[in-house]
Amino acid sequence: MISLRNVSLVYQNGVRALDNVTLEIGKGDFVFLVGHSGTGKSSLLRLLYHEQLPSNGEITVDGIRVERLRRSRVPALRRHLGVVFQDFKLLSDKTVWENVAFAMQVTGAHTKDVMRQVPRALDLVGLAHKSRMYPGELSGGEQQRTAIARALVNNPKILLCDEPTGNLDPSNTTEIMELLLRINLKGTTVLVATHNQAVVDRMRRRVVRLEDGRIVTDEERGYYYLGLGQGQILSG
Amino acid sequence: MDSGKVKFFLGEVLRNFTRNAGMQATAIGTVAMTIVLLGAFLFVHQALAGLGNNLLNQIEISVYFKSDVSSAQEDALRTALAHDPRIASTQFVPKKQGLTELSAETHGSIDASSLLTQNPLPDKLRVWVHDPQGVAAMADELQTRPGVDKVFYPQDVVARLLTLGAVLRRLGIGVIALFLIVAGVIISNTIRLTVFARRREISIMQLVGATNMYIRAPFICEGLLDGIFGSLIAVLILVVARYALWPKLLLALPWIQLNASPIDGPVLVAQLVAAGGAIGVVASWISVGRHLRT
Numbered sequence: 001m002i003s004l005r006n007v008s009l010v011y012q013n014g015v016r017a018l019d020n021v022t023l024e025i026g027k028g029d030f031v032f033l034v035g036h037s038g039t040g041k042s043s044l045l046r047l048l049y050h051e052q053l054p055s056n057g058e059i060t061v062d063g064i065r066v067e068r069l070r071r072s073r074v075p076a077l078r079r080h081l082g083v084v085f086q087d088f089k090l091l092s093d094k095t096v097w098e099n100v101a102f103a104m105q106v107t108g109a110h111t112k113d114v115m116r117q118v119p120r121a122l123d124l125v126g127l128a129h130k131s132r133m134y135p136g137e138l139s140g141g142e143q144q145r146t147a148i149a150r151a152l153v154n155n156p157k158i159l160l161c162d163e164p165t166g167n168l169d170p171s172n173t174t175e176i177m178e179l180l181l182r183i184n185l186k187g188t189t190v191l192v193a194t195h196n197q198a199v200v201d202r203m204r205r206r207v208v209r210l211e212d213g214r215i216v217t218d219e220e221r222g223y224y225y226l227g228l229g230q231g232q233i234l235s236g
Numbered sequence: 237m238d239s240g241k242v243k244f245f246l247g248e249v250l251r252n253f254t255r256n257a258g259m260q261a262t263a264i265g266t267v268a269m270t271i272v273l274l275g276a277f278l279f280v281h282q283a284l285a286g287l288g289n290n291l292l293n294q295i296e297i298s299v300y301f302k303s304d305v306s307s308a309q310e311d312a313l314r315t316a317l318a319h320d321p322r323i324a325s326t327q328f329v330p331k332k333q334g335l336t337e338l339s340a341e342t343h344g345s346i347d348a349s350s351l352l353t354q355n356p357l358p359d360k361l362r363v364w365v366h367d368p369q370g371v372a373a374m375a376d377e378l379q380t381r382p383g384v385d386k387v388f389y390p391q392d393v394v395a396r397l398l399t400l401g402a403v404l405r406r407l408g409i410g411v412i413a414l415f416l417i418v419a420g421v422i423i424s425n426t427i428r429l430t431v432f433a434r435r436r437e438i439s440i441m442q443l444v445g446a447t448n449m450y451i452r453a454p455f456i457c458e459g460l461l462d463g464i465f466g467s468l469i470a471v472l473i474l475v476v477a478r479y480a481l482w483p484k485l486l487l488a489l490p491w492i493q494l495n496a497s498p499i500d501g502p503v504l505v506a507q508l509v510a511a512g513g514a515i516g517v518v519a520s521w522i523s524v525g526r527h528l529r530t
Contacts, residue, residue: 049443078445089440093255106446111240154444 001027001158001189002048007057009043009213017043018054019213025191027157030184032200033193034224035210041193044210045160048191049081050074062157079107082151082159082188086166088143090135090150096122097131100150107154121149125179141172148179152188159183161192165199173199197224249457256430260462263426267419267466267515268473271508274415275474278504281408285401292368292397293324295390299361299378302385309383310359322365322374329360358385369398416515423462424519427455431527438527448528455524456517463516467509475505 002025009018017040025031033041046052048061050069059066062080069077090099100121104114122128125145135143144164151159161180165173177199184190194200200207200223207222208215253260301310310328317323329337334357365374371394379387431438441451 072447075442075445075447078443083443089436089443091437091440102440103444105241105244106441106450107444108241108447108450111238111244114240150444 001025001029001062002191003058003060004044004047005058007047007054007059009040009047009052010055017213018047021057021210021213021215023208023215023218025189028184028187028189030181030190030205031192032203032205032207032222033191033210034195034200034207036195039210040213041195041210042162043213045083045162045191045193048158048160049078049083075107079154080156080158082148082154082156084144084147084151084159084161084164086163088135088140088147088167090143090146092135095132095134096127096138096146096149099135099146100153103150103153109154117153117155118149121153124152124183125149139172140168141175144168144172144176145179148176148183152183156188158189158191161190161194163194164192165194165196170198177203200224245453249454249461252430252434252454253458253461256433259426259429260458263423263462264466264469266422267463267512268469270415270419270422271467271470271512272473274412275470275504275508276477277411277415278408279474279478281404281411285404288397288400288404289368292394292401293364295364295368295371295394295397297363297365297371297375297378297387297389299363299381299384300386300388301359301361301383303358305359305383305385310361313378313381313383314361317361317363322367322370324364324366326364327362329362331355331357331359334358334360368394416511419463419466419512420515420519422519423459423516424523426462427459427520428523428527430458431455431524435527451528452521452524455520459516459518459520460513461516462520463512463514464509466516467512470512471505471508 002023004021004023007018007021008016010016021040021044033044035041043052047054047059048066050066054067057067061077064077064080066077091102094102097118101114101118104117109117119128119131122131125148127142127145127149130138130142135146138146144167148159148164159180164180165176168176173196180190180192181203204221204223206220207217207224209217209222299313314326314328317326332355335355338357363374363378365371371389372391375387375389378384438451
């Protein structure tokens with residue numbers, strides 16, 4: 001579903017964000033991308049939705065060669081992807097319903113599809129009863145669930161999450177992670193970049209660890225730190 | 237057509253338009269002022285051009301026949317000119333009438349009949365052409381006709397009026413272009429501000445896969461509305477000004493033969509509004525495009 005081959009990304013200021021990264025993610029996988037801030041997690045996600053182009057290497061997302069994509073085809077790629085961010089990126093002057101519907105409306109969806117899909121997405125994230133509220137009236141967890149509903153409303157095959165729980169307290173964090181798991185069980189490939197050790201260690205999913213732009217470990221049912229069991233704490 | 241889509245789109249345009257009401261008012265006001273100035277300039281320009289044309293249309297070519305001309309030759313020339321599409325009108329002045337006119341011009345102080353035993357004046361044909369540019373060519377052509385002795389026309393005046401016309405035309409094009417550019421820059425800056433105010437929304441649209449055309453469309457409409465509202469207000473001001481000032485202007489400048497209605501012609505109104513709208517569209521297209529590329 002997602003494939004990176006020998007991908008490097010060097011920013012114009014000379015910073016090497018990714019260094020010869022090769023990664024395969026299958027259909028329906030749930031993968032954590034972990035590492036300290038600045039190790040290239042966000043850069044890797046940005047490459048997948050063509051926000052950034054690699055300096056070298058091949059990137060394939062759902063059969064589309066991303067780095068070769070013409071500018072005019074980028075919207076088509078992004079309709080296959082849902083993206084969720086730490087800061088939610090909701091529009092404060094639109095209601096929950098409108099925020100979710102917006103993602104369909106601006107891609108020219110038919111009204112009858114909007115009327116069918118939006119309630120479905122809101123049901124999935126458990127916000128159907130708050131659809132008339134504005135983001136400012138919601139908790140952080142609810143705002144993130146709205147953002148997830150928006151990311152899912154176009155039925156993407158892949159959900160990319162960049163620090164989705166970075167602004168949330170532990171109980172909201174758990175809630176969001178359970179939601180992502182449910183989404184994954186419905187068949188959506190989920191890729192979560194995070195540095196939340198507790199979440200990663202509790203969920204025991206595939207963990208890909210980045211350090212200085214390189215993949216240093218890639219474990220099925222892994223922990224945040226390589227080979228560490230729960231309860232063992234490593235400082236730093 | 238999906239009415240829900242149209243409703244969403246128009247709703248977005250209206251929301252953005254009203255949300256930045258202050259900014260839009262500034263843009264519309266400035267566009268209106270620019271177009272009022274443009275309209276006022278066009279008015280003066282048309283008045284001057286009209287004045288020049290009036291003078292040019294009065295230019296006459298005087299064709300003097302030889303003293304031994306036959307009336308057949310005179311008739312031949314008059315018939316030929318009557319069928320020439322370049323000729324507006326002609327007037328034949330026989331020598332006898334010429335003498336009477338001369339006497340009238342000197343208020344009777346020359347009583348030709350008492351001084352002269354013979355009329356020294358030749359027969360004369362006055363010729364007016366449609367196109368003032370063609371005066372010189374027509375004069376040269378008339379000179380070659382059989383029976384024609386001399387051809388006169390106010391060469392100096394014609395040359396100056398033609399130069400004036402040419403200068404006015406160039407000046408007009410230059411000033412109109414300048415005004416349109418100024419209005420375009422203002423609208424473009426306003427749209428850039430609204431684009432900046434909505435960069436978050438735009439980034440979300442890009443993220444969920446909206447095409448650039450779709451992102452652009454509401455801004456284009458916004459620019460179009462700025463341009464059209466601005467020019468409508470300007471037209472209103474110009475029409476009011478025209479009716480309020482016109483009679484006073486006629487009184488103040490009786491010696492200028494102003495054209496009857498150079499300003500409130502529906503064509504000019506349509507042109508100003510279309511120009512306003514077009515500037516709005518082009519200006520917003522450019523400013524959104526600049527944002528989308530980066």
